Amino acid sequence: MSSQDTGNGRALPARRPLVDDVYEAVLSLLMDNVIEPGAKASIDGIARTLDVSPTPVREALVRLEAEGMVTKRALRGYVASPMLDEEGLVNLFEMRRLLEPVSARHAASKLTPEVLDELESSTTAMHAAVEASSSAGESFKDYKDFANEDARFHMVIAEHCGNSLLFDAISRLRSHMHLYRLYFRFGIAEETSGEHEAILAALRAGDAERAEQAMLEHIQQSYARLSSTIAGAESNS
Incomplete structure (x- = not known):
């Protein structure tokens, strides 16, 4: 079945899309800054862009609001959340350093053998995503598998x-989505x-x-990679 093309490469397959399909499409618009930080995320506008009805778009935005990617403001509707700045990055990683090594x-x-196998599966999938992305671009669709893993x-x-x-506190940070929205370059994946x-x-x-120390070192290295990127971006602006 062919796709319905809206002329912008964002059309979904020509069928009634699942809510998850629309969620992924709207998330891509936010992650790729097609909907820029601070811009209105119009339900009707997104529905036209994706060639779908407003209902699944509305449901996707409710989900994205819970994940911190959009906020709902009086008289404006949904607005794309701002990008992390240097202060926001410091605050986020301070929380990660407090919570995740513990x-x-x-x-x-x-951890049971089954859970350890699940973590092993995740690392294997991450390596596969690195290889797959090595010849791809830098849009969200090119690295979302790695980000998800x-x-x-x-x-x-x-x-x-x-x-x-502790689990709830880490979950509420929603850190990975915000970090990948901020920055992704090949090399970080490896x-x-x-x-x-x-x-x-x-x-x-x-x-x-050793597990605590390895997690702490990972978080510190992640912060170093991202903070240098923000500093470079701000010096070039």
């Missing part, structure tokens, strides 16, 4: 750390994959101290 330490003694790896650890409040492997090795060994 979750890794607790998880080291609690990155988020999956961290959330599986947090989910099985044995502390539901580095991140290697750091995940070090965390997984410590978890497989049941070494709580």
